[in-house]
Amino acid sequence: MKNLLLTTAALFTLTTAAMAGGAHNQSHDDDHTGERKTIGSPASAGQETRTVEVAMFETDDGHMLFEPRSLDIKKGEIVLFNIVNKGELEHEFVLDTVGKNQEHKASMAKMPEMEHDDPNSVRLEAGETDQIVWNFTNGGTFEFACLIPGHYESGMHGDVLVADKLPTYTKGLIKRVTKKGKVTVKHGALVDLGMSAMTMVFRVADDEMLGMLSEGKEIEFLADRVKGKLTITKIK
Numbered sequence: 001m002k003n004l005l006l007t008t009a010a011l012f013t014l015t016t017a018a019m020a021g022g023a024h025n026q027s028h029d030d031d032h033t034g035e036r037k038t039i040g041s042p043a044s045a046g047q048e049t050r051t052v053e054v055a056m057f058e059t060d061d062g063h064m065l066f067e068p069r070s071l072d073i074k075k076g077e078i079v080l081f082n083i084v085n086k087g088e089l090e091h092e093f094v095l096d097t098v099g100k101n102q103e104h105k106a107s108m109a110k111m112p113e114m115e116h117d118d119p120n121s122v123r124l125e126a127g128e129t130d131q132i133v134w135n136f137t138n139g140g141t142f143e144f145a146c147l148i149p150g151h152y153e154s155g156m157h158g159d160v161l162v163a164d165k166l167p168t169y170t171k172g173l174i175k176r177v178t179k180k181g182k183v184t185v186k187h188g189a190l191v192d193l194g195m196s197a198m199t200m201v202f203r204v205a206d207d208e209m210l211g212m213l214s215e216g217k218e219i220e221f222l223a224d225r226v227k228g229k230l231t232i233t234k235i236k
């Protein structure tokens with residue numbers, strides 16, 4: 001999964017990055033690939049071309065999550081995020097490159113009381129809501145995350161794919177799940193792979209995804225060939 005995303009990201013980082021919002025412009029625009037890229041720039045309410053509702057919450061089994069778990073955004077879209085903290089703890093929503101989130105997370109670990117006030121992030125007490133409006137001017141794979149110590153590790157992060165052409169999700173019904181990480185899915189046409197509707201065995205990207213799958217569940221998914229095996233890489 002990670003490798004696949006990094007490859008995808010590399011394809012889209014050819015554009016020279018515009019200035020990002022946020023207070024860290026001068027210092028660390030480079031991510032670990034050494035290329036300059038940013039997630040885009042702030043915009044104002046009213047300019048949005050799409051609205052996305054984001055919920056933050058804790059689960060009974062000790063996870064902390066965002067809903068949706070990931071996002072696909074068309075390059076050039078201006079997105080208004082309506083963010084609500086449905087949990088009992090304080091949470092944040094920080095939209096940035098994976099590299100910058102890692103840096104930011106490291107400084108938060110040293111100084112947990114540190115609070116940012118950047119246009120690409122909000123920090124909300126239980127029950128609070130707020131908005132971010134963001135212009136996704138650059139293609140790539142970015143991230144939203146909560147960087148309060150321990151929260152990222154508990155599940156509070158998701159991929160943001162920004163691309164000219166978004167992948168086509170396929171609907172499927174799970175017929176069988178094996179412990180070895182294979183799932184049998186009765187699915188519609190896999191448009192991007194040029195395959196018609198049928199029932200087929202797939203690998204899954206990781207254990208986290210395997211845990212989300214069960215017999216009889218209906219999913220919308222992306223699949224690709226990973227190391228020669230048809231693999232479910234993403235679930236909506």
Ligand SMILES: [Cu+2]
Pocket residue numbers: 064090091092146147148151156
């Ligand atoms: Cu959090």
